Amino acid sequence: xxxxxxxxxxxxxxxxxxxxxxxxxxxxxxxxxxxxxxxxxxxxxxxxxxxxxxxxxxxxxxxxxxxxxxxxxxxxxxxxxxxxxxxxxxxxxxxxxxxxxxxxxxxxxxxxxxxxxxxxxxxxxxxxxxxxxxxxxxxxxxxxxxxxxxxxxxxxxxxxxxxxxxxxxxxxxxxxxxxxxxxxxxxxxxxxxxxxxxxxxxxxxxxxxxxxxxxxxxxxxxxxxxxxxxxxxxxxxxxxxxxxxxxxxxxxxxxxxxxxxxxxxxxxxxxxxxxxxxxxxxxxxxxxxxxxxxxxxxxxxxxxxxxxxxxxxxxxxxxxxxxxxxxxxxxxxxxxxxxxxxxxxxxxxxxxxxxxx
Amino acid sequence: xxxxxxxxxxxxxxxxxxxxxxxxxxxxxxxxxxxxxxxxxxxxxxxxxxxxxxxxxxxxxxxxxxxxxxxxxxxxxxxxxxxxxxxxxxxxxxxxxxxxxxxxxxxxxxxxxxxxxxxxxxxxxxxxxxxxxxxxxxxxxxxxxxxxxxxxxxxxxxxxxxxxxxxxxxxxxxxxxxxxxxxxxxxxxxxxxxxxxxxxxxxxxxxxxxxxxxxxxxxxxxxxxxxxxxxxxxxxxxxxxxxxxxxxxxxxxxx
Numbered sequence: 122x123x124x125x126x127x128x129x130x131x132x133x134x135x136x137x138x139x140x141x142x143x144x145x146x147x148x149x150x151x152x153x154x155x156x157x158x159x160x161x162x163x164x165x166x167x168x169x170x171x172x173x174x175x176x177x178x179x180x181x182x183x184x185x186x187x188x189x190x191x192x193x194x195x196x197x198x199x200x201x202x203x204x205x206x207x208x209x210x211x212x213x214x215x216x217x218x219x220x221x222x223x224x225x226x227x228x229x230x231x232x233x234x235x236x237x238x239x240x241x242x243x244x245x246x247x248x249x250x251x252x253x254x255x256x257x258x259x260x261x262x263x264x265x266x267x268x269x270x271x272x273x274x275x276x277x278x279x280x281x282x283x284x285x286x287x288x289x290x291x292x293x294x295x296x297x298x299x300x301x302x303x304x305x306x307x308x309x310x311x312x313x314x315x316x317x318x319x320x321x322x323x324x325x326x327x328x329x330x331x332x333x334x335x336x337x338x339x340x341x342x343x344x345x346x347x348x349x350x351x352x353x354x355x356x357x358x359x360x361x362x363x364x365x366x367x368x369x370x371x372x373x374x375x376x377x378x379x380x381x382x383x384x385x386x387x388x389x390x391x392x393x394x395x396x397x398x399x400x401x402x403x404x405x406x407x408x409x410x411x412x413x414x415x416x417x418x419x420x421x422x423x424x425x426x427x428x429x430x431x432x433x434x435x436x437x438x439x440x441x442x443x444x445x446x447x448x449x450x451x452x453x454x455x456x457x458x459x460x461x462x463x464x465x466x467x468x469x470x471x472x473x474x475x476x477x478x
Numbered sequence: 479x480x481x482x483x484x485x486x487x488x489x490x491x492x493x494x495x496x497x498x499x500x501x502x503x504x505x506x507x508x509x510x511x512x513x514x515x516x517x518x519x520x521x522x523x524x525x526x527x528x529x530x531x532x533x534x535x536x537x538x539x540x541x542x543x544x545x546x547x548x549x550x551x552x553x554x555x556x557x558x559x560x561x562x563x564x565x566x567x568x569x570x571x572x573x574x575x576x577x578x579x580x581x582x583x584x585x586x587x588x589x590x591x592x593x594x595x596x597x598x599x600x601x602x603x604x605x606x607x608x609x610x611x612x613x614x615x616x617x618x619x620x621x622x623x624x625x626x627x628x629x630x631x632x633x634x635x636x637x638x639x640x641x642x643x644x645x646x647x648x649x650x651x652x653x654x655x656x657x658x659x660x661x662x663x664x665x666x667x668x669x670x671x672x673x674x675x676x677x678x679x680x681x682x683x684x685x686x687x688x689x690x691x692x693x694x695x696x697x698x699x700x701x702x703x704x705x706x707x708x709x710x711x712x713x714x715x716x717x718x719x720x721x722x723x724x725x726x727x728x729x730x731x732x733x
Binding site: 145147171173175176177179180183184185186187188190191193195209210213216217318319320321322323324328329330331332333334337 | 543
């Protein structure tokens with residue numbers, strides 16, 4: 122029987138990594154996700170793993186790269202400004218095809234941001250890939266149990282495609298407590314990591330040279346063709362989304378993360394009032410479920426994007442919908458209070474739905 | 479009657495194996511000599527099968543590509559952070575990072591010092607040519623006072639850019655550091671001395687004594703804009719007074 126426990130979202134991240142067989146963690150403290158590091162610092166040494174607190178996020182991501190070079194699973198977690206500092210190492214890892222997992226527990230706003238409050242302002246920043254024109258998968262859970270599953274899936278996707286995979290959560294998801302089942306998910310077979318750096322004696326005399334210098338590659342179009350082919354495989358096989366009461370909906374709410382929770386509640390409240398509302402929730406933000414989004418939008422006729430930001434997801438939705446139905450937006454202006462602890466409540470979403478009907 | 483001298487074939491020095499040759503360094507550059515030394519030492523110590531090189535971004539990386547060992551290269555500056563983690567998750571491998579003086583003293587300085595302070599059981603090889611070789615010879619932390627570079631057109635002035643930095647001496651006082659030394663390859667005698675110190679630096683990792691750093695002084699005729707022979711004289715007369723050779727730290731056992 123699988124064990125059912127109460128866990129915070131941040132602890133679920135740490136537990137999921139361990140259940141996925143990852144014993145290596147590198148990170149630098151930043152609110153609201155430092156609990157992940159606390160968990161790892163406590164548990165990894167007991168199982169012979171490696172916990173290392175770095176001299177900054179830039180170094181943490183390079184340590185992640187260093188550990189992943191060995192072929193072992195490794196991960197780091199951080200929050201918005203930390204992801205910015207990790208951009209270069211992420212791009213290096215994707216270029217040299219070194220698989221690793223990064224968790225971004227979003228904080229609110231640009232600059233230093235507010236670590237102690239919720240926000241969803243990283244969407245555009247993390248879904249457009251790294252510098253150099255290369256994308257990486259971004260998974261967006263909306264509950265503690267889904268965090269537990271998607272972090273494990275992230276390790277699988279990373280190893281399967283030799284790519285960096287991100288799990289995007291937020292303050293609310295990281296700090297909330299829910300029930301979840303402790304188990305290891307089996308997502309299928311994975312290729313052998315024959316590229317890993319172990320020393321030639323451990324590889325039958327073969328040596329590998331993993332290079333991030335695009336300028337020294339002899340076939341530039343070939344390099345990008347390979348990356349594009351990989352992206353296409355990820356788009357074809359890994360695109361995920363979920364709908365809720367969308368079958369007969371004539372009003373579709375779109376959201377991810379904590380906004381999807383509020384939106385789901387709003388759908389139920391609307392249904393109670395006789396309004397046929399439904400929810401479309403992208404689970405992979407890149408690749409974005411474009412075709413499903415367009416199909417559902419066409420079916421419902423009206424779309425409202427809810428996200429706690431000035432607008433990020435709404436752009437992807439508009440691109441996907443291609444004008445087949447109007448796309449409305451309920452963003453950070455809809456918070457219940459102007460102070461940093463403001464939230465978009467289901468009541469506010471319902472009010473917007475009623476006004477748009 | 480003159481006595482005939484018998485000609486004997488005796489192997490004095492084995493040529494180390496490289497993955498690819500030529501190395502592609504500019505004429506008169508000392509990096510090729512340094513990489514050959516690295517490879518000789520690795521082969522003599524019998525650690526070629528365990529060795530993994532973390533190359534940087536810059537001229538120093540060109541040689542890393544050529545060594546017939548597992549290698550990662552490209553990022554400019556964070557080699558010590560990468561090597562730290564790789565060593566921790568694969569403690570039986572022999573891990574060394576190769577860095578230019580700009581990588582180590584400027585963009586990667588934070589990680590260099592932090593890695594030394596943690597006493598990571600890795601070896602760092604620094605190649606100090608007093609400039610940024612690959613990008614056109616700009617001011618590096620190690621550029622000598624008065625030296626003309628594209629970003630110090632009137633010569634490095636202390637008021638503008640401070641004084642030259644000394645990597646090994648900087649970290650030597652840290653408790654995590656087992657070995658810190660500097661050598662040069664501009665004369666045959668110095669080449670042999672450097673080889674000995676390089677070997678000692680590597681042995682510290684084998685003995686798990688902590689962080690080791692060994693800095694090579696190197697000529698950069700292309701960016702110094704003088705002939706390779708003048709470079710030798712420049713090292714002798716200008717670099718040696720600023721960058722003393724020898725060991726700044728050499729611990730035999732852990733405290």
